Every structure is written in C-alpha cells, then in structure tokens.
Amino acid sequence: MAxxxxxxxxxxxxxIVMCLFSVIFYSLFLVRKTKVGCDLPxxxxxxxxxxxxxxxxxxxIHRTLQKLSFKYGPILHLRIFNVPIxxxxxxxxxxxxxxxxxxxxxxxxLPMTNESSVFFGSxxxxxxxxxxxxxxxxxxxxxxxLGPQALHRSRCIRADxxxxxxxxxxxxxxxKETVDIGEEAMKLINNVICKxxxxxxxxxxxxxxxxxxxxxxxxxxxxxxxxxxxIFKKLGVSLFKKELTGYSRRFDVVLETILVECEExxxxxxxxxxxxxxxxxxxxxxxxxxxxTRNHIKSLFADIFVAGIDTSTHVIQWTMAEIINNPNILExxxxxxxxxxxKTSLIQETDLPNxxxxxxxxxxxxxxxxxxxxxxxxxxxxxxxxxxxxPEKTTLVLNAYAIMRDPDFxxxxxxxxxxxxxxxxxxxxxxxxxxxxxKYIPFGCGRRGCPGSNLAYIFLGTAIGVMVxxxxxRIKGDKVNMNxxxxxxxxxxxxxxxxxxxxxxxxxxxxxx
Ligand code: HEM
Numbered sequence: 001m002a003x004x005x006x007x008x009x010x011x012x013x014x015x016i017v018m019c020l021f022s023v024i025f026y027s028l029f030l031v032r033k034t035k036v037g038c039d040l041p042x043x044x045x046x047x048x049x050x051x052x053x054x055x056x057x058x059x060x061i062h063r064t065l066q067k068l069s070f071k072y073g074p075i076l077h078l079r080i081f082n083v084p085i086x087x088x089x090x091x092x093x094x095x096x097x098x099x100x101x102x103x104x105x106x107x108x109x110l111p112m113t114n115e116s117s118v119f120f121g122s123x124x125x126x127x128x129x130x131x132x133x134x135x136x137x138x139x140x141x142x143x144x145x146l147g148p149q150a151l152h153r154s155r156c157i158r159a160d161x162x163x164x165x166x167x168x169x170x171x172x173x174x175x176k177e178t179v180d181i182g183e184e185a186m187k188l189i190n191n192v193i194c195k196x197x198x199x200x201x202x203x204x205x206x207x208x209x210x211x212x213x214x215x216x217x218x219x220x221x222x223x224x225x226x227x228x229x230x231i232f233k234k235l236g237v238s239l240f241k242k243e244l245t246g247y248s249r250r251f252d253v254v255l256e257t258i259l260v261e262c263e264e265x266x267x268x269x270x271x272x273x274x275x276x277x278x279x280x281x282x283x284x285x286x287x288x289x290x291x292x293t294r295n296h297i298k299s300l301f302a303d304i305f306v307a308g309i310d311t312s313t314h315v316i317q318w319t320m321a322e323i324i325n326n327p328n329i330l331e332x333x334x335x336x337x338x339x340x341x342x343k344t345s346l347i348q349e350t351d352l353p354n355x356x357x358x359x360x361x362x363x364x365x366x367x368x369x370x371x372x373x374x375x376x377x378x379x380x381x382x383x384x385x386x387x388x389x390x391p392e393k394t395t396l397v398l399n400a401y402a403i404m405r406d407p408d409f410x411x412x413x414x415x416x417x418x419x420x421x422x423x424x425x426x427x428x429x430x431x432x433x434x435x436x437x438x439k440y441i442p443f444g445c446g447r448r449g450c451p452g453s454n455l456a457y458i459f460l461g462t463a464i465g466v467m468v469x470x471x472x473x474r475i476k477g478d479k480v481n482m483n484x485x486x487x488x489x490x491x492x493x494x495x496x497x498x499x500x501x502x503x504x505x506x507x508x509x510x511x512x513x
Pocket of ligand 1: 125126127146193303304307308309311312315370371372375376442443444445446447448449450451452453455456
C-alpha cells in the first residue's frame with residue numbers, strides 16, 4: 001500500500017511538472033506537425049507535450065481505456081511525449097492484428113533497468129525480443145515443463161499437492177479457522193511449479209518458500225514501476241532504478257541458493273530429469289545449442305514464478321468469490337462433481353474433461369477477471385490495420401478486459417454466466433475463427449501468448465473443484481465484495497477473499513500423502 005502511495009505521489013509530481021512545461025512549450029514553440037499521407041487511427045483530445053499521459057496514469061487503467069474506446073472508437077492513436085501508442089479494444093481488430101501481424105508484434109520492447117538484473121535485465125524471457133534466445137528457451141519450456149507430454153509426466157506431483165491443499169483446508173475447517181483463499185492457493189501453485197521446475201518444493205522450514213511467495217506478491221508494485229519506466233523511458237528508468245534493482249537483487253539471492261542446491265543434486269545423482277537440469281547442463285557447455293548464462297536461468301525462473309503463480313492465484317480468488325455470490329451456480333457445480341467424481345474420491349485433474357460445467361465456470365472467471373487486463377506489444381515495422389497507418393515502433397496496447405466485455409460480442413457482458421461456455425471448446429478458437437474475431441484472450445494471443453494456459457486450467461479446475469467438492473463456505477455478510485484494487489497492474493481483489501470452510505459429508509480415500 002505504502003509502495004503504491006509512493007509511486008502515485010511520484011506520478012502526480014511528474015504530471016504537474018510536465019503539465020507546466022507543456023503549457024510553456026506549447027505557447028512558445030508548438031506548431032502542429034502532421035505527416036503528409038499518414039492516416040493514423042483517430043486520436044482523443046490530448047495535452048500538449050505530455051499527450052495522453054494523464055489517461056495512462058489512471059488507477060484502474062483498463063477501465064479508463066475501456067471508457068475511452070466507448071467514446072472515441074475501438075482503435076485509437078495515443079501519444080505519450082513522443083512515444084506513439086495504438087490502443088485496441090475490439091475483438092475484430094485484435095483478430096486482424098494477430099492474423100496478419102503476429103510476427104510483427106511478437107516483441108514487447110520493455111525497458112531494461114540494469115543489464116545483469118534477474119528481473120527487468122537483458123536475460124529475461126518475458127522481456128526477450130522475438131529471436132534466437134526466446135526460441136531456444138521456449139522450446140525448453142514446452143518440452144520440459146508446459147507442453148502436453150511434460151504435463152502428463154508431472155501429473156503425480158500435482159495429485160500429491162492437491163491432496164496437501166485439501167488437508168490444509170480440512171485442518172483449518174476442523175479448527176473453525178478463517179481461510180485466506182489467495183494464500184492457500186498460492187502455496188499450492190508455488191509448490192507445484194517449484195517441483196515441476198526442479199524436482200523439489202521450496203522449503204517451508206528454512207523460509208525459502210515464504211521468500212518466493214513474498215517476492216511474487218510484491219511483484220505487482222514493481223511491475224507497475226517497470227511499466228511506468230517503459231513509458232517515461234530514460235527518465236523513468238533512473239527514477240525507479242534503485243527500487244527495481246533492489247527487488248531484483250533480493251530475487252537473485254533466493255534463486256542463487258536454489259540453483260546451487262540443484263547443481264549439487266545433479267553432481268550427486270548425474271541425472272538430467274527436470275527443466276533446471278537441462279538448463280544447468282547447457283550452462284557452461286560450449287557446444288550447447290545456445291550459450292546460456294547463469295543469469296538466463298535465474299531470470300527464466302523469476303519470470304515463470306511471477307507469470308504463473310500470481311496470475312493463477314488471483315483467478316482462483318475471483319472465481320471462488322463469484323461462486324459464493326451465486327448460490328445457484330454453486331449448487332449446479334456440486335451436483336456435477338458429485339455425480340461424476342462421487343463422494344469417496346477427491347477430484348483429480350483427469351476428471352476435468354468430464355466436468356464441463358466446472359470448466360465453463362473457470363472460463364467465465366477468466367473472462368470477467370483476467371489477471372493481465374492490458375497486454376503490451378510493439379509493432380516492429382510499419383503496417384496497415386483496418387486501413388489505418390501504424391508507424392514502426394508503435395506500442396500496441398490491447399485492452400483484453402474491454403474485449404472480453406464487449407457488448408457487440410458478449411450477451412450480458414458484465415454478468416457471471418458460465419452457461420455461455422457450456423458446449424464450447426476449451427479455447428473457443430474454432431468459433432472465433434469462424435466469426436473472424438478474437439474475443440476470448442485471458443492468455444493473450446499468437447506466438448507470445450501464454451505458454452502456461454494448459455497448466456493454468458489444471459490449477460484452476462482442481463483448486464476450485466476441491467473447494468466446492470469438499471466444503472461449504474461461510475462469509476461475513478451476504479455477499480463477497482467484488483471491488484478491484486486501484487493502482488495494481490494485476491487485476492486484484494480490493495478485499496482478499498477470506499471465508500470459513502465447513503466440511504461436507506464425504507468419505508474420501510486419500511491414500512498416502
Ligand atoms: C490464470 C493463469 C494465467 C493467466 C491468465 C496468464 C496470462 C498470461 C498473459 C495474458 C500473458 C501475455 C500474453 C501475450 O502477450 O499475448 C502471459 C505470458 C506468459 N505466461 Fe501466463 N498466464 C497464466 C498462467 C501461467 C502459468 C501457470 C505459467 C507458467 C508456469 C505462465 C507463464 C507465462 C510466460 C512464461 C509468459 C511469457 C510468454 C512469452 O513472452 O513468450 N503463465 N500469461
């Protein structure tokens with residue numbers, strides 16, 4: 001909270017200074033320059049010099065941008081100082097961009113604080129330009145961690161952790177304790193991702209797991225500064241450099257300890273099984289396909305922790321809150337789970353394909369509450385979209401939140417109605433290709449779309465499935481408060497979901513833990 005306040009103070013200060021400069025410069029020098037033959041998308045009124053900066057500094061940016069598109073149109077040209085931005089808020093324009101320009105927008109062009117930082121440095125995966133390193137790392141991520149075969153191999157890890165998740169909740173239920181759903185979900189996901197990456201979970205005993213969870217939770221405040229640094233370029237980088245570098249250094253210390261332990265394990269067992277083993281084998285091997293550095297490995301881990309843990313945790317909270325606020329949906333879910341899974345075994349990820357209503361609830365949770373509401377890419381080259389000229393190096397801001405609530409494509413877009421997804425395919429892609437639109441994008445799109453979507457569906461389905469199958473949930477008051485945190489980059493509940501589990505009458509056979 002304090003961090004957000006500090007940033008907002010800095011933002012206000014920058015705004016005021018820039019506005020003052022704007023007025024002086026405007027009256028002294030500004031002669032409107034328009035490029036001949038250049039048909040840019042329409043542009044809402046802007047301030048001189050700073051352009052549309054004030055809009056992008058809003059506390060609920062996805063909503064401000066949504067309102068802007070309602071008023072001025074689905075494709076807009078914005079400007080921050082001299083940085084050109086194209087804001088897209090429509091499913092059909094998103095479709096055209098990814099159909100004809102996917103490669104052109106496959107780089108994010110985010111700023112770099114410090115070459116050697118594990119976070120926001122030059123070795124990151126999320127920040128990597130589309131090129132040789134990105135392709136190499138993506139291949140390892142798919143074959144060793146997130147592709148269908150890798151997910152099949154790691155099934156037992158998740159089955160064990162889902163049982164542990166259930167046991168923790170049961171323990172709290174027996175003690176009549178309140179559960180912070182986000183906290184429990186984060187423990188589950190953190191343990192699974194650590195075990196899938198390196199064959200072991202982060203230790204609770206020496207506080208390692210707590211440190212990783214703390215760094216992931218903190219990431220939002222730093223992501224915000226990172227995005228702002230991107231907008232302000234050199235000024236922004238120097239403004240936030242100290243804090244960003246400090247955060248990155250703390251991440252580095254934890255990841256270095258983890259890596260050293262992994263190296264010891266490989267040298268003892270001489271086995272290359274997990275993703276970390278493959279990376280360590282390539283590290284220092286001059287004949288490897290790509291000469292990765294230690295920083296590449298740590299940055300990749302940091303990216304996967306932040307991209308995978310925080311996002312899934314938020315969606316689990318939002319979706320559970322929607323379920324609790326809609327008792328008829330809860331009833332239908334219980335009916336489906338009881339009839340498919342029964343009352344003697346705990347729900348497994350292998351049950352998910354047979355639970356279409358649970359899948360529909362998860363999809364609807366992602367539609368209304370996408371953890372990454374605004375996606376950022378860069379047009380590397382000049383191109384034409386819907387007859388408009390898009391100059392090279394224009395930043396693309398895709399408002400996924402607005403697209404997934406677009407009244408032209410969704411009936412009752414603001415309502416939580418899982419029924420809309422019953423009988424649709426998991427991705428809904430066939431339907432979208434037929435309709436020439438891209439209206440469902442919680443995981444982004446194209447070659448830089450989320451590689452963790454299949455794992456995310458498993459996390460969401462099993463965690464929500466267990467909570468619904470095994471417990472009734474009591475909350476204070478009639479309804480869960482669904483307000484969003486102002487100023488966060490990730491879509492976060494303003495009041496984290498806390499409720500008390502009451503065990504349902506089941507006779508589960510869990511086997512060993
Ligand atoms: C509910 C859960 C999740 C959501 C909603 C989500 C959403 C997203 C989105 C919107 C992007 C950007 C896509 C774009 O620019 O088009 C992304 C990227 C990414 N996600 Fe996820 N994600 C989730 C879970 C995961 C998980 C579980 C992992 C891995 C364990 C993961 C790893 C990544 C990575 C590595 C990227 C960067 C891809 C690249 O730059 O090529 N995500 N995610």
